[in-house]
Amino acid sequence: MGFFFPVTFAYLLACGGWIMLARWGAISRPREPIPTCDRPWVELGLATVVVAGIFLFGLVYRFGFLLPSGSEWYHHLSWPVNNLIIYSPVFIFVVLRKQDMGTVFLSKSDIGRKTAVGSILAIIATAAFLALRGDLADLPGIMRGIVEPGNASNFPAVFLEAVLVAFLFVRVRWALGFWPAILIPAVLFAIGHVPRQLAAGESIGTIVAFFAFNTFLPAAILYVIAVGRDVIWIGIVHYVMDIAIKAFE
Numbered sequence: 001m002g003f004f005f006p007v008t009f010a011y012l013l014a015c016g017g018w019i020m021l022a023r024w025g026a027i028s029r030p031r032e033p034i035p036t037c038d039r040p041w042v043e044l045g046l047a048t049v050v051v052a053g054i055f056l057f058g059l060v061y062r063f064g065f066l067l068p069s070g071s072e073w074y075h076h077l078s079w080p081v082n083n084l085i086i087y088s089p090v091f092i093f094v095v096l097r098k099q100d101m102g103t104v105f106l107s108k109s110d111i112g113r114k115t116a117v118g119s120i121l122a123i124i125a126t127a128a129f130l131a132l133r134g135d136l137a138d139l140p141g142i143m144r145g146i147v148e149p150g151n152a153s154n155f156p157a158v159f160l161e162a163v164l165v166a167f168l169f170v171r172v173r174w175a176l177g178f179w180p181a182i183l184i185p186a187v188l189f190a191i192g193h194v195p196r197q198l199a200a201g202e203s204i205g206t207i208v209a210f211f212a213f214n215t216f217l218p219a220a221i222l223y224v225i226a227v228g229r230d231v232i233w234i235g236i237v238h239y240v241m242d243i244a245i246k247a248f249e
Contacts, residue, residue: 004213007245010129011217014121014237015224022228027117028110030229035100040174046093047171053089054164061086076149080156087160090167105166105231118236125237126244138244145243154248159235166231169222182222190214 021027037043060066066085067078094104101107123143130136145151165185173181190211197207225234242248 006129006132010125014125017121044171044175050089050093057086076153079153083156103170105229114232118233122237122240158239162231162235186215186219189218
């Protein structure tokens with residue numbers, strides 16, 4: 001409860017805030033439909049190749065074949081570049097297939113407003129998380145931590161994760177429909193955490209609770225992302241929340 005509830009509440013608060021701002025017209029929701037394709041199963045199959053490519057680049061990095069970490073300051077520069085390399089298959093695919101960036105929920109329109117909204121929602125969500133844990137006094141330090149090189153160098157990784165999720169969502173939706181595209185990534189995300197929990201000797205009750213948490217929360221977030229077709233706001237919220245939960249330490 002000391003972690004589950006505050007994190008869940010914080011993210012759902014950010015999602016609810018986005019929905020309310022969209023209803024009030026503070027955010028321009030896309031009116032045109034998501035771009036379609038003629039061969040959805042082919043696109044989904046190729047998307048799995050893209051994911052495999054990302055995992056391959058990740059292994060290449062782990063074995064030390066991308067830019068080395070080097071000194072602390074060099075690492076602050078090399079780590080973002082390495083993440084751009086690791087996630088590059090997504091953008092290479094979109095370019096080669098001559099697809100719109102809307103198929104990864106990235107658009108240059110209203111980018112300033114989207115950034116502002118994401119920043120405001122991030123502060124609100126983080127404040128709620130800290131308040132529920134009795135740590136609200138830590139908020140100023142976390143806000144300062146946003147621009148610290150050790151944290152900021154992780155922003156590309158956090159943001160590109162959201163781009164990858166949007167990339168997969170669109171292609172699963174083309175092949176299977178809206179709700180499978182919401183539920184399948186959420187369930188896979190939850191399953192991905194089970195081996196580590198088993199290895200750590202967690203109880204069945206804890207594993208079940210984590211599974212429910214890791215399914216419900218991503219599904220709710222992905223639903224809001226899908227409705228708004230934008231990953232900028234959630235990338236910012238995710239980044240600041242990761243600082244609050246000390247994910248980069």
